[in-house]
Amino acid sequence: MTGPLGWSVLGQTLVRRERWPGGHRKCVPLVYPGQDVLPDQPVLRIEQQEKVAEAALVEQRLSSPVAGKIDIKAVRDGLNATGEGETIPAGLRGHVVDITRRGGVVIESQAAVIKGAIGAGNQVAGILTMWQPGNSSPGTQAIPPGAILVVPGPLSLTMLRLAISSGIAGLVASSIELRDLEGFLQTDLVQLLDSENIEQTQAHLPPMTLLITEGLGSIAMPARITNLLSQHQGSVVLLSGVTSLRQHIQPDLVISLSTKEVQQNWHPVKSEMTLVPGAQVRVCGGEHEGAVGTIDHLFTYQQIFSSGVRARAARIKLEDEKLLVLPLSLIERIG
Template sequence: MTYSSGWPVLPRTIIKRERWPEGYTGKSIPLVYREQEVVPDQPVLRISTPENIVAHEQKAANADSAHARSFSSSPTLFNPSSDIDIPSGLHGRVIGFTPRGGVVIESHAALLQGAVGAGRQVAGVLTMWRTPSIYSPQPIPPGAILVVPGSLTFALLHQALNSGVVGVVASSITLRDLEGFLRTDYLQLLRSFNREHMLEQLPPLTILLTEGIGSAIMPAHILSLLHQYQGSIALLSGAFSLRDGQFPELAISIPLGELEKGWQPVQPDITLALGSQVRICAGKQIGMVGVIDYFFAYEQSFASGIRARAVRLRLEDGSFEVVPSTLIERIS
């Protein structure tokens, strides 16, 4: 799997992201100005319902008239409670606005890009999922982005949805459970040209899978990063388009304390070299992490019957594995 950032995990990088709540109908009203510093839980734009849009436009057109004063006092024409305030999800600087009303924020962040995803862009508190027992059931806090180290299930997705969770980051899921929860054919979703319309049909729960379809567990280096930022507000997007080179991602702003310690962004290098840490991205060993120990000069034969250029990996448990070069990706 090729990631747009080069590596699936970037512990330190500078990103520019548009904050835009896809799937909503209404008019966007920015609540910030260019060059303003924002924090993750700060509202940066407001989505007004069609009814409120009419009220705003009529008030502006009649601002200098007596009729405007009587109009503004009518609770039936303007109901602020139906507006939706959208938090930034990032700590950073507002660097611009998009034609549709989105707010572009630049942030120092840790970035995780997934293999599979679905759902709109959401902000929430990273919360680790622990397998509950009959003695200590785990409540799921509403508004959270739930991190599940293992595979997702249809039942767990519905439990998260009913608890008010806004997003789930997990390792994998069966195609049957994913399509059953989304109530759509996943390939059809990926091929859709009308993304906004498709989002309106999906359940209001954004999904990111680090390993994709199947039953693989989450790699240790990804789980370690998520544990490090547990309790932080993160920005999650399920957008996935091979046509546009867009992948689901989780962005977590770096705390100010870390930025003051000589922080430098990581420059990803996808070149495979001796000593490179890589991840196996297909086959029976999918998800396993190791270091390139040897490059074979000639093609190697594999149990599947294919012959391919290969490398020898020293895995995290100390064992060695020979894998085709096309089935590995550099991760650091």
């Protein structure tokens, strides 16, 4: 159960997510409908035979040149460890509303949601950790095992290799060049996004979930996103990298709001895609791609642009007070 297309940032909203580790696994629910859960509370257990079978697949992925230097034996030993099997934390603070037929746990939560332009990888939970800008790479910072690391700038293939070798569960960044993303995923991006079988496609990706907020290229993360993430640093969050053009699914990061936040200032926002004066928008193409502003005026008639094209247009006031007139096809509503 992933999020549909919509605003890139929702500061307060009510969400429902199925907690499921991905793949065709056999999981046992540890909670029941009507129960309240905490983000770090185990809600699923992967049966032991599933862990043993998964060990060979993970070892095969980690043995690829992309993974860099990884202690494969330690990973394999961890997956094959004796005991009752790996438990999966909720990743959300909320209320269990259903158990799905495959054993997934559906949780309703009052949360903040950040949606990405592109992502890859199954749903994971971890501690939200901001990368310190003074460090040269994610691999040089002391990061909690299984963390969800936030890099507020562009990613490179080298950074991805260092991140995965550090045991990071997921990575959120602003942008990445196409060659670096495809080099890390070892697959064609168009084929990945247009795949008919999402579960099968995700199973063959490297074991680290990615969310790219702005898309391909070299674009910085907007302040509204970095500020929101900084406010929740240290929280357990839920990240999904699943992206599908066929099923209109975007990757997202879900951050449950604390009880105090809900009690003091709960004003849920509903996603609305209509372009109207006063709406906050993002430029999604052209030389100003990535810029954020507010619709100052919607033109009644089509405008003629320097290329000779006639199109419906809007005047946008950017965050630096600059005014732009852009075709509606090049802007998307974000707030």
